[in-house]
Amino acid sequence: MQEVTLNQHVMMSVEALRALVSEDVAAVDELIRSRLYSNVPLINQLSNYIINSGGKRLRPLLVLLSARACQYQGSQHINLAAVVEFIHTATLLHDDVVDASLLRRGNMTANAVWGNEASVLVGDFLYSRAFEMMVEANDMRIMEIMSHTTNTIAEGEVLQLLNCHDAETTEARYMEVISRKTAKLFEAAAQIGAILGRQPDAVEAALASYGLHLGIAFQLIDDVLDYSASPGDTGKNLGDDLAEGKPTLPLLRAMRLGTPDEAQLIRKAIENGGHENMSAVLAAIESTGSIPYTAQAAQREADQAIAALEPLPASTYKEALYSLAEFSVSRTY
Numbered sequence: 001m002q003e004v005t006l007n008q009h010v011m012m013s014v015e016a017l018r019a020l021v022s023e024d025v026a027a028v029d030e031l032i033r034s035r036l037y038s039n040v041p042l043i044n045q046l047s048n049y050i051i052n053s054g055g056k057r058l059r060p061l062l063v064l065l066s067a068r069a070c071q072y073q074g075s076q077h078i079n080l081a082a083v084v085e086f087i088h089t090a091t092l093l094h095d096d097v098v099d100a101s102l103l104r105r106g107n108m109t110a111n112a113v114w115g116n117e118a119s120v121l122v123g124d125f126l127y128s129r130a131f132e133m134m135v136e137a138n139d140m141r142i143m144e145i146m147s148h149t150t151n152t153i154a155e156g157e158v159l160q161l162l163n164c165h166d167a168e169t170t171e172a173r174y175m176e177v178i179s180r181k182t183a184k185l186f187e188a189a190a191q192i193g194a195i196l197g198r199q200p201d202a203v204e205a206a207l208a209s210y211g212l213h214l215g216i217a218f219q220l221i222d223d224v225l226d227y228s229a230s231p232g233d234t235g236k237n238l239g240d241d242l243a244e245g246k247p248t249l250p251l252l253r254a255m256r257l258g259t260p261d262e263a264q265l266i267r268k269a270i271e272n273g274g275h276e277n278m279s280a281v282l283a284a285i286e287s288t289g290s291i292p293y294t295a296q297a298a299q300r301e302a303d304q305a306i307a308a309l310e311p312l313p314a315s316t317y318k319e320a321l322y323s324l325a326e327f328s329v330s331r332t333y
Helices: 014-020 022-035 041-051 058-069 076-099 110-114 116-137 140-163 171-196 201-228 249-257 260-272 278-287 290-308 316-330
Strands: none
Touching (some): 014 022, 014 058, 022 058, 041 076, 041 110, 041 116, 058 201, 076 110, 076 171, 140 171, 171 201, 249 260, 278 290
């Protein structure tokens, strides 16, 4: 396979990507609003709050772009893009409860506003609504993929819980968590487009691989931004992952390559959580080159995502998928 690099393609902004499928995006937004409705008022309040809280909606965009790249001409990609967003939103609601998070995207989390019980239950509502909509697609292959995806995500969440406050977590264990917890839904979103477009197995596998590597790159850059971005850009406080005891790749690298004092400092920080000694932890991350190390790992994943697109026919939508990979590693939020 010929190696393909990001620089060979003219990159489009995320705004341009959305404009490319603007009618589809508008239809997804409208469907999300209509299918969020419940005659239980609290469900409407909480689910609308989280859905409208400023997310990038890259996963539903990925469904739309992959379907169009596979010459799909129907309308089920609209329904399934909304399904993917509902599943993602449900995971956010549950994650914020597990992590006791109070801030997401610069806003108070739903659990901070309505409490943990309501957040968990509305997350369950979004999961079940997503499966109702999946049944409407009447495609057993898509049902198989999405049911497996949600199961894998749940396993990833449990693995992350086991790694939390565990300074013995390895890079391999961490990569397994993000492959399951984050990248799996990207994989499914891209694969859905190939299935809808009735593409051969090779193209379906290629898009699934693209989505998986894209999702890993996306999460690795989240790890970078947790220790390097402005809180105004990310809507989070610097070092929030460490405060929750999450041993992400920059920390694991710094603990492995730092001085004995730095390694012990990071070990205690992972085990105890909180923001204490944050400046010293950040200094250790910088002195060991852990931010560029993680960024380079993300770049390798993005390059693999782009290489996986080779079987797709040339189109503006294929170029858009290249651009999405570039955005995953160049973003600042």
